[in-house]
Amino acid sequence: MSKPYVVGIDIGGTNTVFGIVNARGQVVASDSVKTLKHSNFEDYIADVHEGLSRLIKANELEGQIQGIGIGAPNANYYTGEIQNPPNLPWGNVIPLAETVSKAFDGIPVAITNDANAAALGEMTYGAARGMKDFIMITLGTGVGSGIVINGQLVYGHDGFAGELGHVTMKRHNGRVCGCGRTGCLEAYCSATGVARTAREFLEIRQEPSLLNNLDIDAITSKDVYDAAMAGDKLAKEIFNYTGTILGEALADFVTFSSPQAIILFGGLAKSGDLLMNPVKESFNKNIFHAFKGKCKIMISELKESDAAVLGASALGWEAKYHYEAPVAAAAADPSTTAIPVEPEK
Amino acid sequence: MSKPYVVGIDIGGTNTVFGIVNARGQVVASDSVKTLKHSNFEDYIADVHEGLSRLIKANELEGQIQGIGIGAPNANYYTGEIQNPPNLPWGNVIPLAETVSKAFDGIPVAITNDANAAALGEMTYGAARGMKDFIMITLGTGVGSGIVINGQLVYGHDGFAGELGHVTMKRHNGRVCGCGRTGCLEAYCSATGVARTAREFLEIRQEPSLLNNLDIDAITSKDVYDAAMAGDKLAKEIFNYTGTILGEALADFVTFSSPQAIILFGGLAKSGDLLMNPVKESFNKNIFHAFKGKCKIMISELKESDAAVLGASALGWEAKYHYEAPVAAAAADPSTTAIPVEPEK
Numbered sequence: 058m059s060k061p062y063v064v065g066i067d068i069g070g071t072n073t074v075f076g077i078v079n080a081r082g083q084v085v086a087s088d089s090v091k092t093l094k095h096s097n098f099e100d101y102i103a104d105v106h107e108g109l110s111r112l113i114k115a116n117e118l119e120g121q122i123q124g125i126g127i128g129a130p131n132a133n134y135y136t137g138e139i140q141n142p143p144n145l146p147w148g149n150v151i152p153l154a155e156t157v158s159k160a161f162d163g164i165p166v167a168i169t170n171d172a173n174a175a176a177l178g179e180m181t182y183g184a185a186r187g188m189k190d191f192i193m194i195t196l197g198t199g200v201g202s203g204i205v206i207n208g209q210l211v212y213g214h215d216g217f218a219g220e221l222g223h224v225t226m227k228r229h230n231g232r233v234c235g236c237g238r239t240g241c242l243e244a245y246c247s248a249t250g251v252a253r254t255a256r257e258f259l260e261i262r263q264e265p266s267l268l269n270n271l272d273i274d275a276i277t278s279k280d281v282y283d284a285a286m287a288g289d290k291l292a293k294e295i296f297n298y299t300g301t302i303l304g305e306a307l308a309d310f311v312t313f314s315s316p317q318a319i320i321l322f323g324g325l326a327k328s329g330d331l332l333m334n335p336v337k338e339s340f341n342k343n344i345f346h347a348f349k350g351k352c353k354i355m356i357s358e359l360k361e362s363d364a365a366v367l368g369a370s371a372l373g374w375e376a377k378y379h380y381e382a383p384v385a386a387a388a389a390d391p392s393t394t395a396i397p398v399e400p401e402k
Numbered sequence: 403m404s405k406p407y408v409v410g411i412d413i414g415g416t417n418t419v420f421g422i423v424n425a426r427g428q429v430v431a432s433d434s435v436k437t438l439k440h441s442n443f444e445d446y447i448a449d450v451h452e453g454l455s456r457l458i459k460a461n462e463l464e465g466q467i468q469g470i471g472i473g474a475p476n477a478n479y480y481t482g483e484i485q486n487p488p489n490l491p492w493g494n495v496i497p498l499a500e501t502v503s504k505a506f507d508g509i510p511v512a513i514t515n516d517a518n519a520a521a522l523g524e525m526t527y528g529a530a531r532g533m534k535d536f537i538m539i540t541l542g543t544g545v546g547s548g549i550v551i552n553g554q555l556v557y558g559h560d561g562f563a564g565e566l567g568h569v570t571m572k573r574h575n576g577r578v579c580g581c582g583r584t585g586c587l588e589a590y591c592s593a594t595g596v597a598r599t600a601r602e603f604l605e606i607r608q609e610p611s612l613l614n615n616l617d618i619d620a621i622t623s624k625d626v627y628d629a630a631m632a633g634d635k636l637a638k639e640i641f642n643y644t645g646t647i648l649g650e651a652l653a654d655f656v657t658f659s660s661p662q663a664i665i666l667f668g669g670l671a672k673s674g675d676l677l678m679n680p681v682k683e684s685f686n687k688n689i690f691h692a693f694k695g696k697c698k699i700m701i702s703e704l705k706e707s708d709a710a711v712l713g714a715s716a717l718g719w720e721a722k723y724h725y726e727a728p729v730a731a732a733a734a735d736p737s738t739t740a741i742p743v744e745p746e747k
Contacts, residue, residue, distance in 0.1 A: 131692075141692075190559040204658065206556055213551075213660025214535040215696055220657040223690045225650065226573075236691060305570065312565040313549065313658050315558025345568045346581060347476075347486075351560055 060123040064109065064164075065370025066157075067171065068092060068129035070144045073101075075109050076363075077118060078370035082182035084363050086112045098147035098156070106160040124165040125157060126372030128174030128365060133216035137168055137378055158380035167376035171195070171365065173210055173219060175322050175357075176203025178368025183320075184358040190316045193357075194221065194307070196325035199235070200243040200250075206314050221310060222247070226302055246303045248324050251278035254295050266291035278325060285331050296328065297335045304339025311348045322357035322364065405468040409454065409509075410715025411502075412516065413437060413474035415489045418446075420454050421711035422463060423718075427527035429708050431457045443492035443501070451505040469510040470502060471717030473519030473710060478561035482513055482723055503725035512721035516540070516710065518555055518564060520667050520702075521548025523713025528665075529703040535661045538702075539566065539652070541670035544580070545588040545595075551659050566655060567592070571647050591648045593669050596623035599640050611636035623670060630676050641676045648677075649684025656693045667702035667709065 062085070066075040069092060076087030088108050095101040113119060131142040137154025139145065154166040169177075176193035179185040185193070189208040195201040200222030204211040211218045222243035223236055231240020232253065244250055255276045259268055267284040268276060268291060284292035307319050325332060337354055344352070359367060407430070411420040414437060421432030433453050440446040458464055476487040482499025484490065499511040514522075521538035524530040530538075534553040540546040545567030549556040556563045567588035568581055576585020577598060589595050600621045604613055612629040613621060613636060629637035652664050670677060682699055689697070704712060 188559075190563075206551055206558075207554060209552060211551055211659055214533075214662040215660055215693075217692050218658065218660035220660075220690055220692060223657050224654045225688065228571075228650065238688070238690070305573065309569045309654075310658070312568050313563065313655070314556055315560050315563035315565075317559040343570065343583070345565055345583070347562050347565060348560075 059374070060121050062118055062121050063123050063370045063373030064125040065174075065366040065368065065373060066105065066109075066125065066127040066129075067174070067365035067369050068127065068145075069171075069365070070130070073105060074366055075105060075112075076366035076370065077112055077116060077122070078367060078373075082367060084366055085118075086116050087363075087366055088112055093146065096146050098151055101147070102156050102160055105157075109161075122161075122164055122373075124167065124373035124376030125161065126174065126177075126369040126374075126376060127153060127157065127166065127168040128171040128369040128372075129153060129168055130170060131217075132168040132170050134167065134169045134173070134210075134212045135216040137166070139168075154378050155380055158378065159382075163379045163381065165373075165376035165379040167372045167378065169210070169212070169372060170201065170203075170217075170219075171368070172201030173203040173212075174368035174372060175201075175359075175364060176205055176210060176320075176368070177371040178359055178364055179320055179322070179357060180205055180208075181371040181374075182359065182367055183364075184355050185318065185320060188317050190314060191318045191320060192221075192307075192310055192314065192316050193320050193322060194303075195323045196247060196303075196321060197323040198248055200247050204314060205316075221306070224306060224309070226306055242302070242306050246299055246306070246325070248278040251281055251295060251299050251325065252276050254298055255281050255292075258291060258295060258298075262291065264291060268292060282328055282331065285328075293331065296331045299325075300332050300335025301339040303332075304336045304341075305343050307336070307340050307354065308343035308345070311352050312345055315348060316352055318353040318355050320355045320357055322359070323361075326356050327361075404719070405466050407463055407466050408468050408715045408718030409470040410519075410711040410713065410718060411450065411454075411470065411472040411474075412519070412710035412714050413472065413490075414516075414710070415475070418450060419711055420450060420457075421708075421715065422457055422461060422467070423712060423715035427712060429711055430463075431461050432708075432711055433457055438491065441491050443496055446492070447501050447505055450502075454506075467506075467509055467718075469512065469718035469721030470506065471519065471522075471714040471719075471721060472498060472502065472511065472513040473516040473714040473717075474498060474513055475515060476562075477513040477515050479512065479514045479518070479555075479557045480561040482511070484513075499723050500725055503723065504727075508724045508726065510718075510721035510724040512717045512723065514555070514557070514717060515546065515548075515562075515564075516713070517546030518548040518557075519713035519717060520546075520704075520709060521550055521555060521665075521713070522716040523704055523709055524665055524667070524702060525550055525553075526716040526719075527704065527712055528709075529700050530663065530665060533662050535659060536663045536665060537566075537652075537655055537659065537661050538665050538667060539648075540668045541592060541648075541666060542668040543593055545592045549659060550661075566651070569651060569654070571651055587647070587651050591644055591651070591670070593623040596626055596640060596644050596670065597621050599643055600626050600637075603636060603640060603643075607636065609636060613637060627673055627676065630673075638676065641673065642680045644670075645677050645680025646684040649681045649686075650688050652681070652685050652699065653688035653690070656697050657690055660693060661697055663698040663700050665700045665702055667704070668706075671701050672706075 202221035227240035232244040234241035547566035572585035577589040579586035
């Protein structure tokens with residue numbers, strides 16, 4: 058019988074947030090640790106284990122955790138490993154699922170990247186409840202995506218499907234992207250992309266703008282948002298430019314999987330009509346006729362503070378892999394009764 | 403128990419080809435009728451029924467057909483209808499599955515578009531045997547696609563997923579596409595796209611070319627192929643141009659579903675290295691680093707003359723919808739024993 062709680066862990070570049078979630082999608086308790094406090098991976102996991110164990114104990118939930126879901130950069134669902142993460146210091150292949158399951162005496166663990174976790178969260182608890190086909194686009198520092206087809210997350214043959222932030226939107230004179238290529242969606246439609254657009258516009262254009270009062274090198278997407286909300290014309294144009302490119306990209310995505318909805322999540326998605334109006338206009342202008350009027354563009358219904366933990370926790374319900382102690386140790390320790398289960402492909 | 407044969411029907415704009423296929427993927431017998439001989443849909447189906455019944459009888463296969471799979475333009479897998487076909491004269495909503503199943507006394511029928519059928523054929527009998535994640539790209543008069551994820555064809559929420567011929571490759575000064583939009587992949591990388599490229603190049607460039615000997619308005623992709631094989635420099639450049647755009651598109655597709663392979667099918671795919679070399683070069687140059695070296699570009703292994711029938715027939719094995727006579731008629735005719743089954747979503 059399945060147990061009544063799951064744990065969600067979101068491993069970000071700065072903080073690692075974790076929480077205990079019940080079947081109704083309520084975060085019962087949560088806490089966080091600094092991700093980069095420890096240069097050693099085992100020490101980091103010990104830190105997470107300690108914090109999480111404290112939460113479990115304080116809420117008297119020992120033995121009631123069905124599984125642990127983890128959202129982490131470059132997490133491979135199939136292998137349970139973080140592979141070649143750009144911003145974590147623990148090596149190129151980090152055995153995340155195994156180490157966490159071992160720390161928690163064999164509780165099943167499943168891992169995926171944060172955008173996939175967000176899609177699962179949206180499907181389990183948010184705007185995509187009841188949907189079998191949708192695409193989640195996360196608009197944060199970068200642009201991520203989680204694709205659901207036929208009610209299942211798309212992992213691809215290698216566990217890394219859904220990198221829609223890196224489709225090419227500008228084939229000529231495209232901006233250099235963090236990935237080393239040029240013209241990627243992420244270079245335009247992320248929070249950093251909006252700031253780059255602001256800098257480009259301010260360098261070229263001579264008209265007055267509230268943004269001229271700011272240090273051009275330190276401008277953020279939040280500054281552009283504030284200026285636009287104060288009626289600044291140039292700031293509004295920056296959102297139009299961003300939304301137009303995003304709408305073009307979303308129209309292309311629909312030709313792939315014909316989803317019921319595309320759900321936008323993350324800081325930029327909270328810009329409301331400033332972003333959504335140009336996105337929808339561009340989307341409707343560019344969409345292939347067979348899909349016209351069939352696919353909604355929506356904003357996530359998950360509270361951002363909870364979303365990362367909720368999304369990761371949704372994976373916990375179906376986690377299958379769990380650590381099994383080596384045979385000799387198992388013989389010595391009769392409490393180890395885990396049955397080995399391979400991560401599914 | 404399942405019966406040992408299936409029927410595949412491929413409805414093209416000119417010919418309708420049908421054949422009987424065994425479980426090893428051999429076309430036991432096949433024939434064709436002219437698709438547009440009849441302006442009335444029922445007369446057309448009667449024609450197909452007559453031809454196919456003759457084949458079944460001649461091979462003594464009465465009662466041994468498990469199902470009928472049909473590949474047709476704008477075919478909706480979920481509803482069993484052809485919806486808004488651009489080149490068929492039988493109305494906007496054509497009840498294809500129902501009419502065919504009725505004509506064949508309730509044999510189960512499933513329908514999809516020709517590119518999806520090709521993908522199923524490749525998975526069942528061709529280069530994609532054993533693959534769970536691949537993309538089929540058909541390079542014919544247009545560019546079509548069939549996407550397989552986790553061993554299942556992607557139909558999308560409306561039955562029309564996989565229109566990758568209509569992603570936008572040129573956002574500025576793009577060619578007008580048959581779909582009414584501009585810059586679509588299909589406008590460049592189809593057989594007609596290659597002919598358009600030839601006309602564009604010949605109008606702009608002054609250098610000698612074998613293609614200058616031809617009527618510019620009548621040039622076909624075959625002419626360009628022949629000239630390139632004869633060593634013509636301009637003709638080779640046309641293939642380079644085509645392959646470069648196709649490689650860029652395929653690299654974007656990989657970010658979506660991270661397939662093991664992309665399989666090219668259709669007339670242009672038979673151009674061999676002329677097309678494949680620039681495709682692979684462009685693909686490798688443009689692919690996102692996480693997918694580098696992981697996705698093969700392959701050419702279909704299906705014999706083109708059989709492929710359409712084979713692909714459609716593969717759908718026959720899993721066909722579930724079948725026509726059930728109305729209750730009154732059923733009472734009058736005890737041979738009608740079909741159990742109603744809804745087309746699956």
